[in-house]
Amino acid sequence: MGVDVSWRIILCALLVLLFAEDSSAREITRIRWTEVDDDTHGQQHNPEIPDLQQLSKDNHLPIKHKGSQKHAHAHLSSHMDHMDPSDKIFFTIKDLKVGNAIPIYFSHRDPSTSPHLISREEANSIPFSLAKLPYLLEFFSLSKESPQAKAMEYTLTQCEARPMEGETKFCATSLESMLDFAQATFGMDTQVKALTTNHLRKSVAPLQNYTLLEEPKEIVAPKMIGCHTMPYPYVVYYCHSQEGGNRLFEISLGGEHGGRVQATGVCHMDTSKWDPDNPSFRVLKIKPGTAPVCHIFPADNIVWVPLIS
Template sequence: MRLSFVSWSLVSYALLVLLNAQGSSGRKIITLGNGKDIKKEDSIDLHQGGDDGRSSSHMDHMDPALNVFFTPKDLKRGKKMPIYFSKNSSSTSPRLLAREEADSIPFSISNLPYLLQLFSFPQDSTQAKAIEYTLTQCDLQPIKGEAKFCATSLESMLDFVAALFGQNTQFKVLTTTQLKDSTTLLQNYTFSEAPKEIWAPKMIACHTMPYPYAVFYCHSQESENRLYQVLLAGENGEKVEAAAVCHFDTSQWDPDHVAFSVLGTQPGSSPVCHFFPSDNLVWVPLPAQ
């Protein structure tokens, strides 16, 4: 069974940096949502600017893919800031398997040798490291206040969402949508309209993970979060309807979470907001009729 990694989103991009770095033994899932994810040392050089008040020396040394963080005070029409949006194509994204096919393939770190042989990846290859990373994170127990599940099929994802929201609850999904094609990954965007807050008493974020076929790390955290839809206009004319979330309680977050370095804040000192990549899904319940 020969499959390949052909689409690397923000999640996968940051993971490649992380896999080559030495870190602590704590959870390092690259999901931008649970306070235990990207580490601040995961950076490369980039020279770019914006009007968000951050120092140029700091921005010069930041990984471009980390230009997704902001604070609630930025949520206003006319705000201009540099944002990174990965480009994804249905023709190059990992294939989403049907439940029957997905369930026929072992999905556990204990099966890693068999899986590497199945997918024809050498043990020391980048793909093998990514597979090991994904399986390890998916096998971990949830952190305090978290419900998590790695979905290997759309059917299993919908089952997880229905179980958390309630079997009789209707729900919808939000994504970040690029309304005009562009090859630019990082540019300055302006908030074209006042951001629209989405009613979300509970939300489930599903993040893509690097794997030979589509795998989503889905989780829900018990804390105060607010979900928004934001219409953005890029300097090159690109328009993006972005999904974004603000986390208002960061007191339990890892001090090494990269958001604090990007925003110049500390755990519990202020809310942290971020945009979702276009291949991520955010599920929210619909109000009862």
């Protein structure tokens, strides 16, 4: 789904549309994450605690550890040799045909339950640095061994890692800073379109076959920016633009168990610089650079493209 807007009105529109809630709930010190033990029981009963391995695959992000520059979709651990159902997020550009069925995994993360957007002034008043993690944990009243602390460390590590070759990246801690990055990428006077994935009718089954109900609509754009939500006490978007050619589509999907999705999907046309261990290659049974890799953006992501007159 796309929205055509100017820079002047886009800030107001997104403040309403993206995670808008009562202003009293926006106080960032009233963090909604609750302390739980870092075990399976706690993870199952607290949806606010992110599964970092799943998050990386849902958002198609680079997994960057200290001393490592592995590219997107790599696992945080390598002990799983079997096919994880949540790996079913990749498909090929040849699959984009009306009536074709594609197995797709959609996370149950609900954008309406995400932390809240904060202003640039609020964001700038709080350090956003891995070196300041001890201070931040104290600021948000989190123990250093908690799942929340691990999630914050993960996000700060991703944001501070150098970009891969051909990538321009920025972690936006406020809507204003995200728009600044888009302006710097597309040009100060460029109007933009914001694209998202919308679940028109939800399904309880995260993995199911989705049939293409209509001919995919290609969004022709010279550049695109993908902004992915990251686990943090307030909203942080990992925004990046990558060279190598991308084709963007709006796709209408109908699930075999009743799900209906108006999705935004992208096909990365050049994967020659990707990590060979990227699970997309295992799922699609291809090698880096031999074929495009496509995926759907999760519902809490935003894709920015410039409007072409």
